Every structure is written in structure tokens, then in C-alpha cells.
Amino acid sequence: MDIATMLQMLFEGFLVSMQIFAFTLIGAVPLGIVVALLRMSRVAPVRWITRLYISIMRGTPLMLQMFAIYFAPYYVFGIQLTTDSKWYATIVAFIVNYAAYFAEIYRSGIQSIPRGQYEAAEVLGYSRVQTFVHIVLPQVVKRILPAMGNEVITLVKDTSLAFSIGVAEMFSTARALVASQVSMAPFAIAAAFYWVFNFLVEMVLGLLEKRLDYYHD
Amino acid sequence: MSTIKQQSSPVVALAGARKAFGDNEVLRGVSLSVDPGEVVAVIGPSGGGKSTLLRCLTLLETLDAGSLSYGELSVARDEGGKTHYVKGPELKRAREHFGLVFQNYNLFPHMTVMQNITDAPVRVQKRQRAEVELEAQALVAKMGLEGCENKVPCQLSGGQQQRVSIARALAMNPEVLYFDEPTSALDPELTAEVLRVIKALAAENMTMVIVTHEMGFAREVADRVLFMDGGVIVEEGPAEQVIDHPREARTRAFLSHLSE
Numbered sequence: 001m002d003i004a005t006m007l008q009m010l011f012e013g014f015l016v017s018m019q020i021f022a023f024t025l026i027g028a029v030p031l032g033i034v035v036a037l038l039r040m041s042r043v044a045p046v047r048w049i050t051r052l053y054i055s056i057m058r059g060t061p062l063m064l065q066m067f068a069i070y071f072a073p074y075y076v077f078g079i080q081l082t083t084d085s086k087w088y089a090t091i092v093a094f095i096v097n098y099a100a101y102f103a104e105i106y107r108s109g110i111q112s113i114p115r116g117q118y119e120a121a122e123v124l125g126y127s128r129v130q131t132f133v134h135i136v137l138p139q140v141v142k143r144i145l146p147a148m149g150n151e152v153i154t155l156v157k158d159t160s161l162a163f164s165i166g167v168a169e170m171f172s173t174a175r176a177l178v179a180s181q182v183s184m185a186p187f188a189i190a191a192a193f194y195w196v197f198n199f200l201v202e203m204v205l206g207l208l209e210k211r212l213d214y215y216h217d
Numbered sequence: 218m219s220t221i222k223q224q225s226s227p228v229v230a231l232a233g234a235r236k237a238f239g240d241n242e243v244l245r246g247v248s249l250s251v252d253p254g255e256v257v258a259v260i261g262p263s264g265g266g267k268s269t270l271l272r273c274l275t276l277l278e279t280l281d282a283g284s285l286s287y288g289e290l291s292v293a294r295d296e297g298g299k300t301h302y303v304k305g306p307e308l309k310r311a312r313e314h315f316g317l318v319f320q321n322y323n324l325f326p327h328m329t330v331m332q333n334i335t336d337a338p339v340r341v342q343k344r345q346r347a348e349v350e351l352e353a354q355a356l357v358a359k360m361g362l363e364g365c366e367n368k369v370p371c372q373l374s375g376g377q378q379q380r381v382s383i384a385r386a387l388a389m390n391p392e393v394l395y396f397d398e399p400t401s402a403l404d405p406e407l408t409a410e411v412l413r414v415i416k417a418l419a420a421e422n423m424t425m426v427i428v429t430h431e432m433g434f435a436r437e438v439a440d441r442v443l444f445m446d447g448g449v450i451v452e453e454g455p456a457e458q459v460i461d462h463p464r465e466a467r468t469r470a471f472l473s474h475l476s477e
Contacts, residue, residue: 120323122243123275124389125312134340184245215369217326 013173014193017159025070027095032102039107050103057100060063066093066165085107090162091175098155105147109140113214142212149205153198160194166214170194225253226288228393229274229315230422233295234283243269244339244443247283251393254422258429258439262471265446267428269396275317276308276427313342316386320376320398324370330357330381331366334388342389349388356384360414363438376407380414387418394418396427412438416458432475435474436460444468 038050057065070089073079112138121131139148160171170190222380225237236244243266251257259267265447274285276292280300280375292311293302299357300396302308330430334353338344357366358382370378386394400408412434419438429435435442435456442459444452444467452465463469 034298051387113325114342116319116321117325118316119277120319122277122326123312123315124385125309125341126337130340133327134336142327217327 001177003185006177006181006186007189009177010170010173010193012190013168013170013190014197016167016169017156017162017171018197020090020162020167021156022160024094024098024159025089027091028098028102031095032106035099035103036106036110039103040110047100054100054103056184058099058104062093062097063161063164065097066090069093069096070165086165086167090165090167094155094158094162094173098151101151102148105151106140108147109144112137112143113139116142117149139217145209145212149202152205153201156198156201157194227252228255228288230283230286231270231274234270234273234285235281236273236278237281238306243448244273244280244283247445247448247450249426249443251424252389253299253392253424254426255441256439257426257441257443258421258435259426259445260432260435260460260471261441261443261445263450266448267445268359268397270445271395271426271428272315272395275313275315275395276444287311298322310343313389314392316389316391316394318379318382318394318396319400321384322370322375322402324378324382326370329367329369330362330373333381334384339447341470352422353384354413356387359385359417361410363397374407375403376410378405379407379411379471382421383411383414383418393424393426396425396428397431398428400429405467432460432477444471446471 034055035050038046039054041050042049069092070081070085073085074081096167099118116137117139118131121135159169162169163172163175166172170193174186174190178184222454224362230250232248232250234244234247235242240406245266245268247266249257249270249435252417255343259270261267266474269278273280280293280294280304283302284291284295284300285291290307290311292308292386293300295301303311325336328336331350331353334356335346335349338352339346339350352453354366357363360383362377362380362384365373365377365381383394383399394426399415400411402410408431412431415425415427415434416438427435427439437456439456441453442456444463452459452463452468458464459468460472463472
């Protein structure tokens with residue numbers, strides 16, 4: 001097999017990795033806000049349950065979470081698993097796992113906003129939702145961007161975990177090629193794909209940080 | 218002038234206000250009524266209850282006992298020694314009666330000067346943006362902030378930031394404006410800038426309650442001075458009486474410490 005064919009196959013795997021990446025962000029970025037707010041709820045039981053959820057998501061391997069979510073419908077509800085199940089289980093596991101990490105980053109950002117910002121908004125008559133959306137959130141985004149960058153870059157590499165459940169993303173393809181071609185080149189190419197993509201992620205994060213650089217507090 | 222004051226009802230009336238944080242009684246029966254156009258200065262030592270008084274008046278803290286009303290609107294009623302507040306929409310209406318200028322400005326750092334001034338009138342009061350911006354331009358000029366419209370707070374001096382926060386409060390057209398030690402974070406030069414603006418507002422008959430440590434300023438601008446200590450109003454009256462000829466020993470002791 002020539003390099004071009006290998007590149008072609010790895011690129012197809014890469015597109016699958018990117019889908020996991022994109023769906024996870026689309027799901028976990030907003031879900032994380034909900035989790036963060038529940039984590040800071042005034043209702044104690046809501047706080048406890050959310051803490052437990054975050055603790056399990058962070059304290060157990062993502063790989064096991066994928067298996068748990070994949071097999072749960074069968075063992076709990078007796079639903080027959082299909083070929084699509086793996087894909088859905090992967091996306092759901094990634095979203096709920098990353099939402100937990102994002103939630104803790106959001107919480108640190110939200111709690112770092114000075115009390116006075118809330119008080120100023122309250123006296124001016126902003127509702128709680130208006131205060132959060134228009135006063136707090138924009139400032140939180142600026143503060144958490146570096147920490148979020150870390151997670152997003154980790155996510156790019158974590159997509160390779162989907163290989164364990166049998167989703168044909170880039171790492172699975174690379175492993176198969178290494179075995180069949182008796183060559184380490186596919187691993188090297190896969191590494192290059194991850195790194196180049198993360199390089200782009202770093203650039204985008206850099207641009208975002210620069211855009212929010214117009215003020216400090 | 219005095220006949221007008223007697224006829225009109227007070228802008229804000231607080232009666233028998235009590236507030237404790239745990240065992241610490243910060244307000245121990247404070248009553249205060251402010252007439253339209255009146256400027257009241259509140260002086261006194263730290264921990265005497267001045268800031269808590271302002272925080273209760275601005276609904277940032279709730280009273281344990283006592284009543285509070287803004288104009289015709291009864292915000293908090295005392296029922297058997299316990300304060301009951303009105304609910305959501307009326308509380309929101311109550312907030313339209315006053316503005317507050319904080320010691321640390323508390324401007325929104327991610328917004329420009331113009332956005333800081335116009336955001337609440339547009340978003341909270343649902344007023345037309347064009348009309349609000351026109352008014353904001355006038356406020357910017359009045360506060361001596363021309364050329365700062367598109368700057369963000371971190372690009373301004375402390376004095377400028379405090380003037381923006383006064384403009385932000387005035388943009389809501391409050392009936393009474395509260396100041397919580399508005400110049401305590403400023404050096405003397407910047408203090409003078411801010412005090413000049415407040416004096417101009419007093420000259421326009423803006424109703425104001427000002428917590429301050431600037432005795433010269435209080436004497437000059439206030440129609441009435443309150444000396445607070447230990448959670449009560451120890452002494453009140455015209456500035457020349459309270460500041461220059463205090464009757465109470467505690468007031469004298471406080472003022473003599475200041476002049477040392």
C-alpha cells in the first residue's frame with residue numbers, strides 16, 4: 001500500500017475523530033453551564049447530586065463510561081443494540097464526561113466575578129437571568145478561556161479513546177494499518193494529524209484571547 | 218422652597234430599621250425620611266452602620282424589623298416587629314426610585330463608558346436606544362467625560378470611573394441617588410473632580426443621601442447631616458450644627474479625631 005492510500009484512509013478516520021470532537025463541544029459547552037448552575041444551586045440535594053455526577057465523571061475512565069453507556073440500554077431495558085449504538089454511546093459519553101469538566105471550569109469563573117458586579121446589576125434592576133447573561137457570562141468567558149483551551153486540546157486527543165468501543169476513528173485506522181502494513185508510519189501520520197489540528201486549535205484560542213484583550217479588570 | 222418641601226411627601230421613608238448579622242446588631246432602630254431636593258450627608262465611624270443603612274435602603278440587604286417606603290410605594294412593612302417585603306414586580310418598581318454609587322464604582326469592565334450608561338435603560342427600562350443614547354451623551358458632557366465614550370473602564374482614572382458610575386445611575390432617572398463613600402478610593406485631586414460633580418447635582422436639586430468622610434464637603438453640600446454610631450443616629454441637624462457645634466459627646470469625639 002502506498003503512502004497516498006494510507007493518508008487517504010487515515011484522513012477518513014480523522015473526519016470521524018473530528019465529528020466526535022465537534023459533537024462533544026456542541027453538546028458539552030452548553031450542558032456544562034447547566035451543570036455548573038446546578039452545582040451552585042441553592043437547593044442542597046440538587047448540589048449533592050450534581051457533585052456526585054461530577055465526581056463519577058472525573059473519577060472514572062472515560063473508556064469505562066463509554067462501555068457503560070453502550071451496554072446500559074441492553075442490560076437495563078433489554079433494548080437490542082445496533083451498529084449505530086456504538087456511535088451514539090460514544091457521543092453521549094463524551095458529552096456527559098466533558099460537561100462535568102467544563103462545569104467545574106465555568107464554576108471557577110463564575111465564582112471569581114466580584115460580588116459588586118451582581119450588586120450593581122441588582123440596583124439597576126437587571127433580572128437574575130439578565131445579570132448572568134449580560135454581565136457575568138461575558139466576563140467569565142474571558143477568565144476561563146485558558147483553562148478551556150487545555151480541555152479542548154485534551155478532547156482532540158481523547159477522541160482516540162473511541163477506538164476501544166470499535167468506532168472507526170483515526171486511531172483505530174492507524175492501528176489496523178500498522179498491523180496490516182507492518183509499518184509504524186501510520187502512527188506517525190496520525191500523530192501529525194492530531195498535532196496539526198491542535199496547532200490550529202491553539203491559534204483559534206489565541207485569536208479569541210486577543211479579541212477579549214480590549215479590557216482587564 | 219421650604220413650603221414646597223412641607224407639601225410634598227418624602228422621596229424615601231425608613232422607620233424603626235433594625236438589622237443584625239448573627240449576634241452583631243448593626244442597625245438598632247434607625248428612622249430617616251428624605252424630602253425631594255434634600256441632600257443628606259451621613260457621617261460617623263466605620264462599623265457604625267452607615268453602609269448597612271445604605272444597603273438596606275437600596276434593597277441589597279433586608280431589614281429584620283422596621284418599614285421602608287418610596288413615595289407612595291410601601292416596600293417593606295413592619296408586622297409585629299418583623300419586616301415583610303413586597304413581592305417581585307413591586308420590588309422591581311421600588312428599584313426604579315433610586316440609584317446607588319458604590320465606593321469601588323462597580324462598573325461593568327467589559328462594556329464601554331457608553332454601554333455602561335445605556336445598557337440598563339435599554340435592557341431594564343425597555344426605552345428606545347436612540348433616545349437613551351442622546352440622554353447619555355448629555356450625561357457624558359455633564360460629567361466632563363467627553364472623549365471617553367468608547368473607552369472601557371480600565372482605561373480611565375478612578376475619578377473618571379466614579380463619574381461614569383454617577384452617569385450610569387442618573388441614566389435611570391432615579392428620584393434619589395445614594396452614594397456610599399464615593400471618594401474613599403480616590404486621591405485628593407480625583408476626589409475634588411467627583412465632589413464637584415456631586416455639588417453640581419445638588420445645585421440642580423437632585424435628592425441625595427451621601428455617606429462620606431469628607432467633612433468640608435458635607436458642610437458645603439448637605440442640607441442635613443446625620444451622625445451615626447453604634448447602629449443609631451446619634452445626632453442630626455444642619456451641617457453647621459452637627460459638624461461645627463455638635464451637642465453629643467460621641468459626635469465631638471469623632472470629629473476631633475478627624476481634625477487631628
